[in-house]
Amino acid sequence: xxxxxxLDSHVSVSEGTxxxxxxNYSSSYSPSLFWYVQHPNKGLQLLLKYTSAAxxxxxxxxxxxxxKKSETSFHLTKPSAHMSDAAEYFCVxxxxxxxxxxxxxxxxxxxVHP
Amino acid sequence: EPEVTQTPSHQVTQMGQEVILRCxxxxxxxxxxWYRQILxxxxxxxxxxxxxxxxxxxxxxxxQFSVERPDGSNFTLKIRSTxxxxxxxxxxxxxxxxxxxxxxxxxxxxxxx
Numbered sequence: 001x002x003x004x005x006x007l008d009s010h011v012s013v014s015e016g017t018x019x020x021x022x023x024n025y026s027s028s029y030s031p032s033l034f035w036y037v038q039h040p041n042k043g044l045q046l047l048l049k050y051t052s053a054a055x056x057x058x059x060x061x062x063x064x065x066x067x068k069k070s071e072t073s074f075h076l077t078k079p080s081a082h083m084s085d086a087a088e089y090f091c092v093x094x095x096x097x098x099x100x101x102x103x104x105x106x107x108x109x110x111x112v113h114p
Numbered sequence: 115e116p117e118v119t120q121t122p123s124h125q126v127t128q129m130g131q132e133v134i135l136r137c138x139x140x141x142x143x144x145x146x147x148w149y150r151q152i153l154x155x156x157x158x159x160x161x162x163x164x165x166x167x168x169x170x171x172x173x174x175x176x177x178q179f180s181v182e183r184p185d186g187s188n189f190t191l192k193i194r195s196t197x198x199x200x201x202x203x204x205x206x207x208x209x210x211x212x213x214x215x216x217x218x219x220x221x222x223x224x225x226x227x
Binding site: 034036042043044045046049090092100101102103104105106107 | 120145147149156157158159162170205207209215216217218219220221
């Protein structure tokens with residue numbers, strides 16, 4: 001079975017400070033991992049993906065994530081938050097070698113204060 | 115950049131009515147999905163479709179739901195007799211394969227009254 005846990009339902013930061021959105025996964029197989037962002041009343045946009053290549057993945061808008069197998073984590077980071085980063089972020093896991101159904105975490109709402 | 119297009123963006127329907135949600139996946143993609151997001155809750159998998167048939171479905175996808183790819187380009191989700199609890203945002207997604215990622219549409223917000 002596979003599951004994905006986003007540890008924080010809300011993260012609040014000040015503009016210009018670093019962002020850390022946490023994601024842990026549980027999978028018996030090598031996973032593919034994705035982060036999606038959803039702005040209010042918008043669809044889901046792919047930020048970045050990990051598919052067993054480099055463990056540090058760079059995405060759009062200055063975001064990056066590091067796959068740590070020993071910690072079963074795929075945390076999303078950004079050095080300096082911008083007001084436009086305020087959105088809902090979803091960590092998604094796909095089981096390799098089994099069902100290719102993306103499973104979503106509950107989401108983390110990122111709040112950015114001026 | 116190629117997009118997945120969903121129509122309508124918002125649909126209001128009366129309880130018991132049938133609705134059809136439409137999606138146009140990316141043209142060379144082979145895998146298609148429907149997901150649902152009830153307001154304030156997580157994004158839930160409904161069904162996946164490959165090679166003109168359902169490849170997997172969740173327990174949410176009961177007999178009132180059906181999917182179809184009628185003309186090789188559109189991918190539709192039909193809800194036969196809508197209930198209040200079907201009110202949600204419905205997302206369509208398509209993929210060229212696992213390592214390529216999944217492209218989601220902007221969603222259709224369904225409101226059942």
